[in-house]
Amino acid sequence: MNEHPEKLDLTSLDIAAGQREKLRQLFPEVITEGGKVDFDRLKATLGEVVDTGKERYGMNWPGKSECFRTIQAPSRATLRPCREESVNFDTAENLIIEGDNLEALKLLQKGYLGKVKMIYIDPPYNTGNEFIYPDNYSESLDTYLSYTGQVDAGGRKFSTNTETDGRFHSKWMNMMYPRLFLARNLLREDGVIFISIDDHEVDNLRKLCNEVFGEDQFLAQVIVQSNKRGQTYKEIAKTHEYLLIYTKTESIDLHELEKDADALPFADSKGGFDLWELRNRNPKFGRFNRPNLFFPIYVDPKSTDECGYARVSLKQTVGMVEVLPLNSEGVESCWRWGKEKIQGSDLTSSSPVLISRQRRDGKWNIYEKSRKATTKAKSIWSDNEVISEQGTIELGALGLTEAFDHPKPKGLVKRCIHIASKENDIVLDFFGGSGTTAQAVLELNKEDGGNRKFILVQLPEPTGREDYKTIADITKERVRRVIQKISRGEEEGLTRRREDAKGEKQLELDAELLIPDLTAQKPDSKPLRGFAPSREPGFKVFKLDTSNFKTWDGVRPESPEAVVQQLELHVDHVLAGRAQEDILTELLLKSGFPLCTQVERMEFSREGAKDAKFYYSVEEGAMLICLEKDLTAQMVKELADKKPSRVICLDAGFQGSDQLKTNAVQTMKARGVLKFQTV
């Protein structure tokens, strides 16, 4: 520790530094003393694989190199909590972030790096009718502020991306690439991303994803039936769209989908079962590469029961028939199970696990009786639950008819979440729209007792409506209504299923939905005490805004007056009108803590002082934050005595006293505080 406390870095994660660090860990020899990369050494290390030719396979488009600058430009923005628009703010672990998702993804990098289990997004499809957010890497927060009308727009125009624009596709790719890159960082090693898309950009999106996630991480391009009649006037009516699925690494653990109970075709005393051939039918495997899985199994024809099933064994006794894993042409394949697994399984009870049945040609097949009522997700989804119009019906069922065009059906998103997440995982959707993903998470939790958390990001895109002025308002309102419904336990009561004339299941809407306005709740005026997690559903709203701290803008003042002006600006460098909770949130975010971190407000011992003074204890004292503006040596000692790993104070708290600061550094050091920072 120096004489002076370190300054807390108020920018988002330095992405380029992160990439260099990964390189350093893999190839420490290529990093020079100054922390730069020695490309010649890197080439030498990699040897033959370096492609030095000018022509190589890859994707390029106008603006691609700017994408990297967009990714690397740090965000100086913050997220400001908005209690009055939240539900159960103090205990909620779900987040709705109102703002541009590029800035939001950057701000989430420190606290959520590698923590998100699955991402579902439904980005604009680039049909020519949607507005595509204009990123400008050097001033993306300014773009956002002028977009939301918070600063002088300076004539900036926000319009839809049209086909006549010469850069129609590249504009869309320039918007998607940085977001996908930052999203990948947030995924856990076993994380999965699902992206809805249609014919307009599916080709480009696959190539973008191949670049960001790697071609080997491609899992599927699921065809999702979007409607039954077809939607274009071209010769072939379009009835489907796609769901691209990519993983972050190879280490994934996906869940199967539940089969209908009546989907199991056979039954015995133990219940329903299916028969799965024990021979491995995949031609990639056989005696040639799995010799240990090639051995005889013996069938006892005398044991054949009235259903035609005979017992099997690994031991041969008199009258038994030898069966080898051969295909119909007699080619040697192999079994799916090894000898040990067969020996350890039940072959002799009244319902044995392996049985045999005779084929028409007199030969015997060996089968496993599978009681698994689950099946792998298939690459075509065409059931009613995923058809697009279902999304509109579901929004209507919440009393939000016509509030949002083309919401996704919750069944589609639930299926993705079911496949790729477990009970406590974080689910992210940074093109939140009407909030379908939030509803899917809340309902799945209700159904299976899970505690998944969602993070939604949605731009306050104007709707032109009086009741919900922006799409973000619709997102919040929908989630409030879903929570209301779940809390009331009226999930089933609000909607009723009926069979229509064609036998298709449809949702029938209740005529009147009397759902009270949750925004009418009084904002919690109690002092902040913490974010203790609870199972009561809720969400915290955060809004993207400029940092609470005035920072040097990096421009060297040209005149002595300008120097004085800049210095004055920083005497109290917290923006006017910002609450302690705003500052606290920014400090958590920029110190790498998730937004739901438990924080407790603690009082300093008074020792005769008239006014109460407070500090905040983060994660049970791991970090202490003091936002008081008149620190004393006694207060510093009290903080240090708690032996936290980190302490953050306001620079202004030292009131210009260098001595107090230097002593504070010494006190912290003496008590073993690892990091003492100021802002």
Ligand SMILES: C[S@@+](CC[C@H](N)C(=O)[O-])C[C@H]1O[C@@H](n2cnc3c(N)ncnc32)[C@H](O)[C@@H]1O
């Ligand atoms: C196709 S909609 C998503 C619909 C959503 N899946 C649903 O079921 O309601 C895409 C959404 O992304 C939002 N969006 C577009 N650009 C954005 C940006 N830069 N940041 C945040 N949201 C954005 C749009 O306002 C729109 O609501």
